[in-house]
Amino acid sequence: MIASIPSATLLGVRGRPVLVEVHVSNGLPGFTVVGLPDAACREARDRVRAALLSSGFPWPLRRVTVNLAPSGVRKTGAGLDLPIAVGLLVATGELDAAAIAGCGFVGELGLDGTIRSVPGALPLTDALTSSAVVMPPACVPEALLVGKPVVRTARSLRELVDALSGRIAWPDLRTVSPAGPAQAHKVPGATTADQACGQGRAGPLDLADVRGQPMGRLAIEVAAAGGHHLLLSGPPGSGKTMLAERLPSVLPPLDEAQLLETYRVHSAAALPLPPAGERRPPFRAPHHGISAPALVGGGSSWMRPGEVSLATNGVLFLDELGEFPSPLLDLLRQPLEEGVIRVARARATVSFPARFLLVAAMNPCPCGERRGIGSCVCSAAQLARYSRRLSGPLLDRFDLHVAVGRPSVRELLDLVPAESSASVAQRVAKVRELAHRRGVTANAALSSASLDVHAPLTKAARELFERQLCSGVLSARGLDRVRRVALTLADLDPSKTAVDEIHVAMALELRAGRAALLGGPGQV
Amino acid sequence: MAYAATLAGLDSMTPQRLQRLLRGRSAEEVFADLRAPRARLVSRLMHAEGAPDQRNPRTAQIVNTWRRASVDTDPAFVWERLVASNTVAYRRGSPGYPSRLVDDRAAPEVVFVRGSIAQLDRPCVALVGTRSATHYGSGVAAELGADLSDAGVVVVSGLAAGIDAAAHEGALAPERPAPPVAVVGGGVDVVYPASSNRLWARLELAGGILSEAAPGAAPERWRFPLRNRLIAALAHVVVVVESHKGGGALHTVTAADERGVTVLAVPGSVRSPASEGTNSLIADGCGVARDAADVLAALELACAGSNYALGPRTGPCGQRGFARNSPPAVTARLSPDERAVLEALEDVATPFESVCGRSGLGLALTAVTLERLATLGLAARSGSGWERSAAGRR
Incomplete structure (x- = not known):
């Protein structure tokens, strides 16, 4: 009178196999769940009982x-x-043990016996070692992405039992869940949150x-070509957000491994997956009121991936960087350095992927008008406080620090269309290709030692660097960062093979916003 | 001198209280009075003077504190510490005390000095203004500082951020005939704001820093208006470079008006809040300072009849727009690109994008040309943009 059903639960972005053992014996009628269940697990008792009874199965009056x-x-x-219900049916003899051999089960039960979807179908399927899995209908598209076990589904417990015992054929996967992965599961609230993150926008954004x-x-x-983190500063209305939102449109499309990783993270976070065939990198734009667990991942019971992980292989956009609490921003330093974020809790430590391109936007000062001459109304103390909000180590991570201004009336009314994302993306892809040949995904990841090999400087470029270092404009730490950006610029320039003066000058200009932010009010 | 310095360094000692204590008495006498159980005498003295803090129970309390402190303090030790920190104290009337201050009705009884202030006997111009200066303001202040200092005029300012700092920067150069003097609010050894650390040290070496507060005194709010009266009293001409409406620089103007010191204001854009104060000064009939020549003319009037002599007025000093002539040799050899970019620059910081748009060159070409111009000393990075540097101006 015992049954063992393979299943899995979620920890972070990985599934963990769980064996559900059901034992039915003589004794005082009762139903206990042991093995460290959380509140939702413990409530399974009541759901399973109701689901069995409403599906027409007897409830054992035993222990x-x-x-x-x-x-x-x-x-x-x-x-x-679902595995508990199936285990009970097997243990009470309602279902033949042979019928479920080699099959794993995941699913939530409704009181009427329907099988409902659960978050993290992709990693859960991945964790199951059985040769077949039964998933809720809405989770099928995600489960199919793993490709390994045979995926089966059923709409209700009764249908499942009939199919398992061979009385009816398994429902067709396509008819049960005709929608693509985008409709994988509808978690209330997730869609709206996602639209706020710029993913639900109608029509692709174009440069x-x-x-x-x-x-x-x-x-x-x-930034796209070299994988350089970017900080845009400028007055309100200068188009910082507009620019940042278009970054994914010029990034190279995700490859198979990256796509699967992105799906995995989104699945674990119970967010809808991008539509099938969409290979555009993710774009996440959390609001500055975000909490630390929501940003880097965590939570007390369910270790949910945070925004940095959802942005993995894509862009993390922090608008109004100055408004983010500084302890929160300093949490980003580890993922920026290592590409993973480790969330440690008393019960478990979970690693989430976090390889993202960081793009941030901020006003140059609290009133936002610092760039215009004499129009800033901030006091010196306010400015000092504002620039202190960003720690030096974090600012150092930004290779590009560009001050943008409001476009002129002429530019706004210019009817000549600007260059499209597609043609920019072509150049970006070529530079990424060069970086791959150097053994890295992007130029920003080149080590200082390999810079000498891959980015030789011309004489004029070397002299320009010397002048910058001597005059104190550039620090030793900044030198390598400027060299990487200069290399990316040289890669974008098909006529040049070495890093020339013109690339170094442009790279310096692309970092000049940093001095403006750190400088005093009237600093010349 | 040691006694006066010790008295100035007592807790809760203000310039007014020190003045009341020392009126007609030597510092030794006052100190002896304090130390003896006759401290009541001192207290009575302060009351009898018709002090505004009469019947204030705080007065007795303060005198009591002083009495206890004076018993514990050895003036010789105070003096030793001053000497060890390269600080000199001058008692009013003693040699070395700034002659312009001696007859002032609110003259400090003691001043503390680091560096040298002997140059205060020469013509002095105070350059004052807001701490949150614009590029325009700091540029003008630095230029005036440099040009005036070249003409042998001592630049007096307050060593605050913004206009003050720019004026001192401009006036500080190794071979200038008249090194600048800073009058600070706190003690001469209390660097404030912390960002002017380096300027402070350079001024100590090349010029002088003066304060009526004893070394170690914190730069408290109330000290700054008092500091401003010293600046006004030391200067023959006060130039307000930039001031917001109701800014602190206007205290200096009031103090200068009380003393009959000429006040000039640098006109600014009517749209710039940082020039609101100066523009209303001009509207009220104050003189205009467009460049160092304007200031020198006012200075000549102010010094007429006195035995002050301006430095040798050689070269184009008297002409308008001096020190603006660029060496033609450099600009003549520029390439067309370089010329186009130089044309696109302004005297105030211009965003890189605007320079690029005006020059008509591409982004990268503009960037590299600007770097080349910077090497030639014709352009300079300024904040997030670029501006024409002194040599590039015409």
């Missing part, structure tokens, strides 16, 4: 013990409802929409 093995690890979520802004456009192109 039922459910153990979730391994017992030492905390289980979260309602995805274990051709941006009028004027030659420096801003160049900065976007260089």
